[in-house]
Amino acid sequence: MTAMTAILSHPLVRLIAGFVVWSVAFVVLYAAQALGCAYGWGDWHRPILWLLFLLALVPMAWLALLGPRHDHQHALNMAAVWTNRAALLAAVLIFLPVTFASLCQ
Template sequence: MKRPAREIRPLVLVISGFLLWSAAFLAIYGAQATGCSLGWDARMLFGPISVQRALLLVLFALVLVGHAALVMRLNGRTGPVETADAETADFMRTTARRLALIATAASIICFGGVVWLSGC
C-alpha cells in the first residue's frame, strides 16, 4: 500500500540533517581518497594550498552552507506539519530542528580536519 506524502514528509524532515551529513561524508572522503590516489596533494594551486586541500575546503564550505540553509528553513517553519494532531506536529518540528543542529555539529567535528590535517 502506498503511503500518502503527508505521512512521510515529517519523517523526511526529521532525518534531513543526517541525510545531508551522510552525503557530505561520501563526497568529502571520496574526494580525499581520489586526490590521494591521483597525487592532487602534491600539486600546489596557490601558495601552500594544494589542489586537494582547495577541493576539500570548497566541499566543507558547501556542506556548512547546506546545513545553515536547512537549519534556517526548519527554524522558519511555522506552518503545520501534516500529522494527526497539533501535539505530534510540534514534536516532529522540534525534533527536526534539534537533529539538524546536531548534524551540523557532527559535520563540523567530522569534516573540520580538512582545514589543518594532512590530506593523505
C-alpha cells in the first residue's frame, strides 16, 4: 500500500487514477463478454462478469473515498477527488448492464 500511496502522491496520477481503473475494467469486461460468447462459457458467463464488475468497484470505491491531500495544489486535489468519484459513478452505471442484458445476442 505504501508504494501505491507514493505513486498516488503525484497530483496528476491522482487526477486520472479512478478513470484509469475504469478504463482497464471496461476493457476486461468487454473482453470477458466476447470471450465468453466465443468459447461458450455458458452458465459461468454471467457470474464471472458479476465478479469482475464487483472487483473493479473495490479500488474505485477506495479512490473515491480518499479525501483530498493537503498541500499547495488545493484546486488540483479537489478536482482529483471529484474525478475519482465521477469514475466510480461511471463504473456503477455503465457496467450495471452485466447484471441483466443479453450476453451473446
